[in-house]
Amino acid sequence: MTTLQTAQPLPIVSMQQAGKQFGNGPGAIVALANITTEIHDGEFIALCGPSGSGKSTLLNLMAGIDYPTSGQVYLLGNDLSLLNDQQTARLRADAIGFVFQFFNLLPVLSVFDNVYYPLMLNGFSRRVAQQRVMEMLERVGLAAHYQRIPSELSGGQQQRVAIARALVKRPRLVVADEPTGNLDSRTGQEIIDLLLTMNQQLKTTFVISTHSLALRDQAKRVLEIRDGKLEYDSVSV
Ligand SMILES: Nc1ncnc2c1ncn2[C@@H]1O[C@H](COP(=O)(O)OP(=O)(O)O)[C@@H](O)[C@H]1O
Numbered sequence: 566m567t568t569l570q571t572a573q574p575l576p577i578v579s580m581q582q583a584g585k586q587f588g589n590g591p592g593a594i595v596a597l598a599n600i601t602t603e604i605h606d607g608e609f610i611a612l613c614g615p616s617g618s619g620k621s622t623l624l625n626l627m628a629g630i631d632y633p634t635s636g637q638v639y640l641l642g643n644d645l646s647l648l649n650d651q652q653t654a655r656l657r658a659d660a661i662g663f664v665f666q667f668f669n670l671l672p673v674l675s676v677f678d679n680v681y682y683p684l685m686l687n688g689f690s691r692r693v694a695q696q697r698v699m700e701m702l703e704r705v706g707l708a709a710h711y712q713r714i715p716s717e718l719s720g721g722q723q724q725r726v727a728i729a730r731a732l733v734k735r736p737r738l739v740v741a742d743e744p745t746g747n748l749d750s751r752t753g754q755e756i757i758d759l760l761l762t763m764n765q766q767l768k769t770t771f772v773i774s775t776h777s778l779a780l781r782d783q784a785k786r787v788l789e790i791r792d793g794k795l796e797y798d799s800v801s802v
């Protein structure tokens with residue numbers, strides 16, 4: 566009798582002994598060393614570690630924003646070292662959404678246009694995109710404010726717009742770099758709740774760097790880095 570093998574789902578991100586060094590020679594900084602890990606569909610991961618431990622660098626490698634200087638990073642099965650910049654940019658535009666600590670909204674654009682922006686870059690007309698933008702603003706609780714500009718919103722509201730912008734193209738993975746780092750703890754908790762809800766409702770995968778113990782407690786998986794090394798993974802792959 567033959568044994569049927571269960572097909573392993575392709576990870577969204579696979580890192581094999583990935584490292585990142587900035588500069589060369591005696592002044593070189595080893596930001597990451599020998600990171601081996603996988604990210605799978607549906608995960609909600611808190612990436613923890615002190616300032617300077619390599620969290621942002623790791624998120625940048627996972628998202629194909631930056632390249633490893635040793636080892637391999639595979640994004641949706643593609644070895645990033647074999648793609649040119651344009652191919653990597655295409656993959657990123659299709660598959661990855663970003664959320665930042667300081668929101669990074671475009672200040673002169675309305676809430677609607679900030680969320681529409683990634684769809685515009687992917688070739689959607691404003692008319693075709695309208696329903697998707699408004700549905701996403703509905704999900705983050707900001708549909709009523711679609712005509713405002715970012716400076717007319719609170720910090721928490723601006724981060725909700727940024728989350729809508731990250732999610733509107735339905736990416737496989739959202740990386741968020743300290744998304745509650747610029748918010749008071751109550752507003753931060755509201756943002757954590759929203760990210761958890763989006764993970765449940767849309768099945769979007771999240772990797773979120775954070776100093777928040779609340780987020781660490783509520784994440785399905787915790788990764789901890791220290792001095793560029795992966796010290797702990799609550800779900801060892
Ligand atoms: N572009 C860069 N050039 C040189 N060093 C960098 C650069 N980016 C980050 N680093 C260094 O890499 C290490 C990790 O930084 P980072 O990933 O930003 O940590 P974290 O996000 O955990 O605070 C730090 O020592 C930082 O100074």
Ligand SMILES: [Mg+2]
Pocket residue numbers: 620621622742
């Ligand atoms: Mg950082």
